[in-house]
Amino acid sequence: xxxxxxxxxxxxxxxxxxxxxxxxxxxxxxxxxxxxxxxxxxxxxxxxxxxxxxxxxxxxxxxxxxxxxxxxxxxxxxxxxxxxxxxxxxxxxxxxxxxxxxxxxxxxxxxxxxxxxxxxxxxxxxxxxxxxxxxxxxxxxxxxxxxxxxxxxxxxxxxxxxxxxxxxxxxxxxxxxxxxxxxxxxxxxxxxxxxxxxxxxxxxxxxxxxxxxxxxxxxxxxxxxxxxxxxxxxxxxxxxxxxxxxxxxxxxxxxxxxxxxxxxxxxxxxxxxxxxxxxxxxxxxxxxxxxxxxxxxxxxxxxxxxxxxxxxxxxxxxxxxxxxxxxxxxxxxxxxxxxxxxxxxxxxxxxxxxxxxxxxxxxxxxxxxxxxxxxxxxxxxxxxxxxxxxxxxxxxxxxxxxxxxxxxxxxxxxxxxxxxxxxxxxxxxxxxxxxxxxxxxxxxxxxxxxxxxxxxxxxxxxxxxxxxxxxxxxxxxxxxxxxxxxxxxxxx
Amino acid sequence: xxxxxxxxxxxxxxxxxxxxxxxxxxxxxxxxxxxxxxxxxxxxxxxxxxxxxxxxxxxxxxxxxxxxxxxxxxxxxxxxxxxxxxxxxxxxxxx
Numbered sequence: 316x317x318x319x320x321x322x323x324x325x326x327x328x329x330x331x332x333x334x335x336x337x338x339x340x341x342x343x344x345x346x347x348x349x350x351x352x353x354x355x356x357x358x359x360x361x362x363x364x365x366x367x368x369x370x371x372x373x374x375x376x377x378x379x380x381x382x383x384x385x386x387x388x389x390x391x392x393x394x395x396x397x398x399x400x401x402x403x404x405x406x407x408x409x410x411x412x413x414x415x416x417x418x419x420x421x422x423x424x425x426x427x428x429x430x431x432x433x434x435x436x437x438x439x440x441x442x443x444x445x446x447x448x449x450x451x452x453x454x455x456x457x458x459x460x461x462x463x464x465x466x467x468x469x470x471x472x473x474x475x476x477x478x479x480x481x482x483x484x485x486x487x488x489x490x491x492x493x494x495x496x497x498x499x500x501x502x503x504x505x506x507x508x509x510x511x512x513x514x515x516x517x518x519x520x521x522x523x524x525x526x527x528x529x530x531x532x533x534x535x536x537x538x539x540x541x542x543x544x545x546x547x548x549x550x551x552x553x554x555x556x557x558x559x560x561x562x563x564x565x566x567x568x569x570x571x572x573x574x575x576x577x578x579x580x581x582x583x584x585x586x587x588x589x590x591x592x593x594x595x596x597x598x599x600x601x602x603x604x605x606x607x608x609x610x611x612x613x614x615x616x617x618x619x620x621x622x623x624x625x626x627x628x629x630x631x632x633x634x635x636x637x638x639x640x641x642x643x644x645x646x647x648x649x650x651x652x653x654x655x656x657x658x659x660x661x662x663x664x665x666x667x668x669x670x671x672x673x674x675x676x677x678x679x680x681x682x683x684x685x686x687x688x689x690x691x692x693x694x695x696x697x698x699x700x701x702x703x704x705x706x707x708x709x710x711x712x713x714x715x716x717x718x719x720x721x722x723x724x725x726x727x728x729x730x731x732x733x734x735x736x737x738x739x740x741x742x743x744x745x746x747x748x749x750x751x752x753x754x755x756x757x758x759x760x761x762x763x764x765x766x767x768x769x770x771x772x773x774x775x776x777x778x779x780x781x782x783x784x785x786x787x788x789x790x791x792x793x794x795x796x797x798x799x800x801x802x803x804x805x806x807x
Numbered sequence: 808x809x810x811x812x813x814x815x816x817x818x819x820x821x822x823x824x825x826x827x828x829x830x831x832x833x834x835x836x837x838x839x840x841x842x843x844x845x846x847x848x849x850x851x852x853x854x855x856x857x858x859x860x861x862x863x864x865x866x867x868x869x870x871x872x873x874x875x876x877x878x879x880x881x882x883x884x885x886x887x888x889x890x891x892x893x894x895x896x897x898x899x900x901x902x
Binding site: 412413414415416514515527528529531554557558560561620623626627629630637641644645646647648649650651654657658659660661662663664665666668669672677678680681682684685688695697698699700701702703704705707739740756781 | 810814815818819820821822823824825826834837838840841842844845847848849851853856857858859860861862863864865867868870879882885886887888889895897898899900
């Protein structure tokens with residue numbers, strides 16, 4: 316049955332409908348693959364029994380003719396999504412043991428669509444990171460290996476467990492979340508497709524909050540069509556999230572196959588800084604040629620505030636995080652560190668948070684607290700909000716001239732799990748190409764487009780204007796067809 | 808921008824995160840490095856720019872201020888490290 320893990324979501328959907336195999340067989344094949352790939356550490360929690368029960372329910376719905384859009388499709392859920400009765404940790408010690416009594420809106424929509432959850436995927440603690448090295452539950456390994464070089468590689472982050480599980484054929488697709496690149500960068504590192512929709516497309520309700528004005532959920536899959544299928548199910552208005560858009564959700568799969576003839580593709584000159592990795596630059600040029608050959612017109616554009624995006628992000632995101640993470644106080648859920656008898660409430664808070672949060676999370680809470688503190692608010696936070704407005708305007712102006720923008724997803728391929736990582740700013744630079752779109756709230760996707768000289772995946776990023784994921788998917792599909800990317804085979 | 812130990816101690820108190828004295832120096836160095844890097848934003852002219860305070864361009868909706876899912880104390884308390892008689896238990900706060 317191992318070949319069941321090689322199928323795309325689209326193919327499995329059709330074969331399930333044709334009764335070529337059952338949902339339970341499909342789930343069992345993936346549970347077996349998960350079992351064989353424990354070395355990747357992609358999952359924090361596995362839910363095999365729940366998965367079998369839900370797969371049986373899917374088979375019953377196939378019998379009754381009431382199958383949903385993702386009926387019987389085995390998926391992984393990032394451990395940032397609250398899942399009813401199933402431990403949800405956000406990759407943090409402070410939430411260890413937390414079993415939400417409710418289901419996040421996005422994972423509920425996937426359940427309602429018939430998807431079968433196989434488990435909760437590992438991630439950087441509170442989605443803060445680009446390597447998965449900050450997970451309390453240990454790093455995830457990238458299923459890709461470099462040619463001619465030993466050692467494990469990071470899967471990227473923060474949705475690194477999601478990316479590794481999809482690339483390694485442990486699941487057919489996974490949910491991710493993206494605050495500054497946390498879907499797109501790991502997708503690029505693991506050679507899969509990752510989509511961050513427009514801010515407001517997916518409800519944030521029930522997703523552990525990091526930076527609320529930036530957080531968006533999205534699908535991670537092995538091809539563009541599967542991402543379109545998953546995203547259509549995940550999106551939609553939710554009154555429980557005031558920033559969820561009350562807009563009709565297009566059938567994103569229906570947008571595929573229209574090609575890019577006549578589209579104008581923006582090539583931002585600021586994304587080609589001096590010192591850009593030569594292989595990344597060459598792949599970007601190839602991508603431009605592929606779109607040109609398919610009938611699109613490349614147009615050089617300028618996004619003048621690009622270089623301000625990362626420092627802006629590292630004010631806005633920590634500021635929001637310091638506020639959002641104030642709730643982890645040892646009172647309502649998760650860890651409580653007791654001090655000496657007679658210790659104050661404040662002391663209990665401080666001890667709990669010192670013991671429960673990891674280094675990077677503490678660092679961001681402290682930065683966020685500082686930039687919001689009296690006397691510094693205007694100089695840092697308000698300033699960043701103004702620069703953010705300028706970054707968003709750069710994109711608005713650009714989309715007057717072009718229909719989509721093509722850039723590299725990340726400045727490098729996956730790096731080594733054991734590479735020394737003690738400079739936070741060097742780590743932040745992983746997201747230099749993804750953060751601007753997050754600040755602007757526009758949709759972005761990463762498509763695997765080629766391998767570097769070490770045989771490691773590199774992705775290209777496609778951006779479009781707000782609410783125009785359909786154009787984004789069209790461009791992605793043309794890139795996918797032209798790239799003919801050598802995806803990993805199911806692991807033996 | 809360089810943060811001294813006293814500033815780190817003050818921020819850590821505001822954030823309710825205990826930072827051991829031995830770690831103050833290292834924390835100050837890392838945070839100062841990040842803040843110095845952030846300072847480059849000062850070069851950007853933001854005169855007459857309206858700050859962007861959220862991620863959406865849509866108008867935020869009003870909603871009725873009513874209880875939607877109340878009356879579930881057991882579920883609310885289910886994950887509490889310590890609960891008693893329908894309440895969260897915390898260290899004594901009144902002398």
